[in-house]
Amino acid sequence: MAKRTDILAKIDEWLEPGNFQDYAPNGLQVEGKDEVRTLVTGVTASQALVDAAVEQGADMILVHHGYFWKGEDQAIRGMKKRRIKQLLNNDISLLAYHLPLDDHPDYGNNRQLADVLGIQNPRPLGGLVWQGELEAPLSPEKFGLHLARALHREPLHVGDGPERIETVAWCTGAAQGFIGTALDAGIDAYISGEISEPTTHTARECGIHYYAAGHHATERYGVQALGQALAEAFGLRHQFIDCDNPV
Ligand SMILES: [Zn+2]
Structure with a gap:
């Protein structure tokens, strides 16, 4: 068992969220009970996750995508009301860390x-984008199969890159816009979560393999x-709950 405030202080120390300009508040978004035994x-922080956490007897929920994003309706109504009501009714804290949890x-x-992908020598390339090498060069088809097996989801592959992939760059989530960082570095393949219409043309015309592997x-x-x-x-009971999302 641990104090909520001690857990928050520890995450602050590890993730240093104050160093980030983000699209949502990092840290405590909804305050629950003071003492924490079970962390989900x-x-x-979808309704499905909150409901599953209640079933698990969670005292605290920690997520990558929380609430209160810049530009969204600030009123607490509809979907947002139902989620927050469920948290408050059960005295569960919601903690969210966005960019600090991409970057750490x-x-x-x-x-x-x-x-997860078995990439060698992982290191930052520029901005939030990372780079590394495959253990052995793979054909674009084989690399796609490798991604599907590792992530339990078939990736979308576009682009005309080299016949063998050796160097890879990646950025999780909606990071398709960073494909230029991989291109500038002469990387064979770029992986991110989501794809946009222009990503296909960039990958085809600039000669790189692009894989949308799921946000x-x-x-x-x-x-x-x-x-x-x-x-x-802190000696907590911890459970990760995967509420699948095909995007
Ligand atoms: Zn994300």
């Missing part, structure tokens, strides 16, 4: 994805790593 982690050198989504699928791993580290530091 998930990608997005150990617990970050990008760093964790390298382990949800690529961002499952940072929050699990952080949750596990907190469980060990």
Whole structure:
């Protein structure tokens, strides 16, 4: 069992959220009980995740995608009311970390994805984009199969890159706009979560393989790593709940 405030202080120390200009508040978004025994982690604080956390007897939920995004309706009504009401009724805290959890050198989504995909020498390339090498060169088809097996989801592959993929760059989530960072570095293949219409043309015309591997699928791993580290530091019961999302 641990104090909510001690857990928050520890995450502040590890993730340093104050260093980020983000699209949503990082840290405590909804305050619940003071003491925490059970921590549930998930990608997005959807109704399904909150309901599943209530069933698990959660005292705290930790997610990558929380609430109160810039530009959204500030009123608490409809879908947002139902989610927050369920949290408040059950005295569950909601903690959300967005960019600090993409970027972190150990617990970050990008760093964790390298382990899931078996990418060698993972290191930052520029901005939030990371780079590394495959253990052995793969054909574009074989690399697509590798992604599907590792992430349990078939990726969308576009673009005309080299016949063998050796170097890869990646950024989890809606990071298709960073494909230029991989191009500038002469990388064979770029992976992100989502794709946009122009991404196809860029990949075809600039000679790079692009894989849209799923926003949800690529961002499952940072929050699990952080949750596990907190469980060990504070002796919490920790459960990751995967509410699947095909996007
Ligand atoms: Zn995301």
